[in-house]
Amino acid sequence: MKPILIEEVQDILETFENKELYFHLETTSGAYAAQNKEKLAVGAYIRNGSLQFTNVKIAGSGPFRVGFKLKEGWMYAEGLTDYQLDDGRLLMAGHDDSGRLAIAVQLSYTPFD
Amino acid sequence: MEKQVLVIFPHPDDEAFGTAGLMTKFINEGVPVTYACATLGEMGRNMGNPFFATRETLPEVRKKELKDACQAMGVNDLRMLGFRDKTLEFEDPELLVSTFSKLVDELKPSLVITFYPGYGIHPDHDACGAAVVEAIRRLPASDRPTLYTLPITPDRESVLGKPDKVFDVTDVLDTKIKTIEAHRSQTEAMVARLDDGSLDPNSDIMTFIKQESFWIYPFDE
Numbered sequence: 001m002k003p004i005l006i007e008e009v010q011d012i013l014e015t016f017e018n019k020e021l022y023f024h025l026e027t028t029s030g031a032y033a034a035q036n037k038e039k040l041a042v043g044a045y046i047r048n049g050s051l052q053f054t055n056v057k058i059a060g061s062g063p064f065r066v067g068f069k070l071k072e073g074w075m076y077a078e079g080l081t082d083y084q085l086d087d088g089r090l091l092m093a094g095h096d097d098s099g100r101l102a103i104a105v106q107l108s109y110t111p112f113d
Numbered sequence: 114m115e116k117q118v119l120v121i122f123p124h125p126d127d128e129a130f131g132t133a134g135l136m137t138k139f140i141n142e143g144v145p146v147t148y149a150c151a152t153l154g155e156m157g158r159n160m161g162n163p164f165f166a167t168r169e170t171l172p173e174v175r176k177k178e179l180k181d182a183c184q185a186m187g188v189n190d191l192r193m194l195g196f197r198d199k200t201l202e203f204e205d206p207e208l209l210v211s212t213f214s215k216l217v218d219e220l221k222p223s224l225v226i227t228f229y230p231g232y233g234i235h236p237d238h239d240a241c242g243a244a245v246v247e248a249i250r251r252l253p254a255s256d257r258p259t260l261y262t263l264p265i266t267p268d269r270e271s272v273l274g275k276p277d278k279v280f281d282v283t284d285v286l287d288t289k290i291k292t293i294e295a296h297r298s299q300t301e302a303m304v305a306r307l308d309d310g311s312l313d314p315n316s317d318i319m320t321f322i323k324q325e326s327f328w329i330y331p332f333d334e
């Protein structure tokens with residue numbers, strides 16, 4: 001993965017507009033975070049959900065936010081730092097300084113494994 | 114002497130700190146050891162700095178690490194069970210139990226090793242341990258293998274008492290460290306400290322690595 005360049009990623013995102021897509025959306029504070037009783041361990045995970053979006057915008061000055069306007073709703077994520085386009089799939093993720101993944105947003109025309 | 118050992122954990126690297134030494138000892142004695150690993154740790158968070166993986170390539174990275182770890186220990190029967198990381202507690206428990214029952218029926222182990230359910234910290238550890246306990250509970254009492262369980266919560270000794278079995282693995286420490294190193298994606302930061310010698314041989318972590326402790330699971334009957 002490489003650091004997000006906002007114009008480049010905006011262009012890639014727009015190629016996915018108005019198409020049937022599979023998405024992966026994940027946030028996590030880590031399974032072991034639950035050990036720390038003072039902090040609320042949170043996470044969410046959807047793999048191969050399907051959606052179509054009509055508009056998309058990546059915003060911020062890094063880490064970035066991305067918002068998808070769906071036919072009948074919204075999806076958004078924040079804290080994204082890096083991206084990679086592979087085999088027509090767009091992988092975006094937010095990593096902390098030590099390289100630990102905290103959020104991932106991925107789009108694909110075919111289901112993820 | 115054990116006839117056959119079956120180790121069942123949910124994630125590659127679960128064996129590294131708690132049982133790699135004992136597994137190596139068994140192998141050195143000529144006891145067959147099967148390692149059944151339920152998932153590939155697909156949800157691991159550490160992608161490296163610089164990155165060595167993405168969410169999509171991590172399973173292959175960890176599969177390779179798992180095979181390398183088995184090679185380090187000399188385990189030649191590795192079963193990758195194909196479940197997905199962080200989903201075990203949501204699976205139909207019967208699916209897990211029957212998967213483990215089949216392994217037990219096939220291998221007829223004299224000793225099984227897993228996590229102590231309820232003391233696993235990670236939900237996959239608890240779900241795995243509970244299903245292994247259930248698979249063995251269903252056997253007639255006289256056919257049950259011994260079950261070594263690993264509780265890893267900090268309160269383990271205050272609740273469960275002292276471990277039933279404590280093994281000194283100093284004699285196979287090199288192999289154990291190689292096993293830990295094989296799981297590079299998970300252990301990189303620690304391994305760096307082992308390599309540069311900044312870990313005092315008498316430090317807590319080294320004391321912890323040199324000893325492996327197990328609680329024999331108490332079946333009621």
Ligand SMILES: [Zn+2]
Nearest residue numbers: 123124127235
């Ligand atoms: Zn684990």
